[in-house]
Amino acid sequence: MILARAEQATRRYGDVIALDHVDLEVRAGEMVGLLGPNGAGKSTLLSLLVGMRRPTSGRVELFGGDPRDPVRRRRIGVTPQETGLPPTLRVGEVVDFVSAHYADPVPRAELLGRFGLDDLTRRQTGGMSGGQKRRLAVALAFVGRPQLVFLDEPTTGLDVEARHALWDGIRSFHDEGGTVLLTSHYLEEIEALAHRVVVLGQGRVLADDTVDAVRGVVGVRRVSLDTRDDLPELAGVVGVEQADGRTHLLATDADQLVRDLVRSGVAFSNLEIRPTSLEEAFLTITARGDQPIAA
Numbered sequence: 378m379i380l381a382r383a384e385q386a387t388r389r390y391g392d393v394i395a396l397d398h399v400d401l402e403v404r405a406g407e408m409v410g411l412l413g414p415n416g417a418g419k420s421t422l423l424s425l426l427v428g429m430r431r432p433t434s435g436r437v438e439l440f441g442g443d444p445r446d447p448v449r450r451r452r453i454g455v456t457p458q459e460t461g462l463p464p465t466l467r468v469g470e471v472v473d474f475v476s477a478h479y480a481d482p483v484p485r486a487e488l489l490g491r492f493g494l495d496d497l498t499r500r501q502t503g504g505m506s507g508g509q510k511r512r513l514a515v516a517l518a519f520v521g522r523p524q525l526v527f528l529d530e531p532t533t534g535l536d537v538e539a540r541h542a543l544w545d546g547i548r549s550f551h552d553e554g555g556t557v558l559l560t561s562h563y564l565e566e567i568e569a570l571a572h573r574v575v576v577l578g579q580g581r582v583l584a585d586d587t588v589d590a591v592r593g594v595v596g597v598r599r600v601s602l603d604t605r606d607d608l609p610e611l612a613g614v615v616g617v618e619q620a621d622g623r624t625h626l627l628a629t630d631a632d633q634l635v636r637d638l639v640r641s642g643v644a645f646s647n648l649e650i651r652p653t654s655l656e657e658a659f660l661t662i663t664a665r666g667d668q669p670i671a672a
């Protein structure tokens with residue numbers, strides 16, 4: 378069952394094309410990661426799907442109908458990128474206020490416990506750390522027992538421990554059958570949580586596939602070596618890095634690169650070839666910009 382859908386959705390802000398004919402389907406039970414650099418259009422896509430903005434052209438659907446319909450919106454949970462919590466209200470009061478909008482909200486203690494906030498029930502939100510506020514903002518997306526949750530960069534500003542606590546909260550929702558669409562700049566976050574990744578670049582879908590497949594499609598390998606020589610122009614090299622006294626080349630065809638290196642007469646040692654991380658694959662895809670690599 379498709380819970381949210383964009384069909385050829387385009388959104389302009391004046392001259393800026395934030396989304397350019399985007400197709401996306403989110404099915405029940407999925408956890409989908411939306412990846413893309415700053416300005417790729419991730420937040421805009423979420424704002425269309427949750428009914429906060431309308432597409433300039435194309436269609437968006439939530440539970441098979443108009444996302445602006447309050448009946449549909451009551452079945453979703455949202456954490457926007459920026460959250461404003463009333464600073465003088467206590468954490469418990471904020472939760473109670475949001476809960477009051479739903480027929481069967483998650484009990485306060487259970488919700489706060491799930492996100493590691495149970496000690497803070499009586500704290501005014503103005504006295505919370507940035508990370509604590511972020512956890513509360515994410516927790517609030519779950520209070521109405523939503524079927525589908527949209528999280529825009531949920532763990533921005535969190536330290537490692539808080540990030541893991543939040544991942545656990547998101548995972549437990551998903552394990553119980555919930556559906557999640559999340560954006561992130563943390564590529565390890567998508568990898569840790571989601572099986573499917575949609576890569577956006579300059580408003581277009583560059584890839585929509587499993588995390589493994591995206592890596593496979595890109596097929597970039599990291600070729601590392603020690604050399605004192607200047608390297609010649611080498612075909613298929615999409616990135617060069619110097620780190621720890623070694624030279625690292627990101628290559629679309631590592632075998633060919635090694636043959637070219639040997640042929641070039643460059644003196645090198647300690648050659649090592651390994652698969653790239655998702656981050657490297659992602660940078661390669663977005664650098665290619667205009668070439669969609671997967672349907």
Ligand SMILES: Nc1ncnc2c1ncn2[C@@H]1O[C@H](COP(=O)(O)OP(=O)(O)OP(=O)(O)O)[C@@H](O)[C@H]1O
Nearest residue numbers: 390393394395413414415416417418419420421422
């Ligand atoms: N309200 C607006 N008015 C004008 N331009 C906007 C507006 N909102 C977004 N944009 C532009 O639309 C493009 C997409 O922005 P969007 O915020 O959707 O990207 P994003 O992928 O979420 O970026 P980030 O990772 O930085 O949050 C950008 O070029 C941005 O400057």
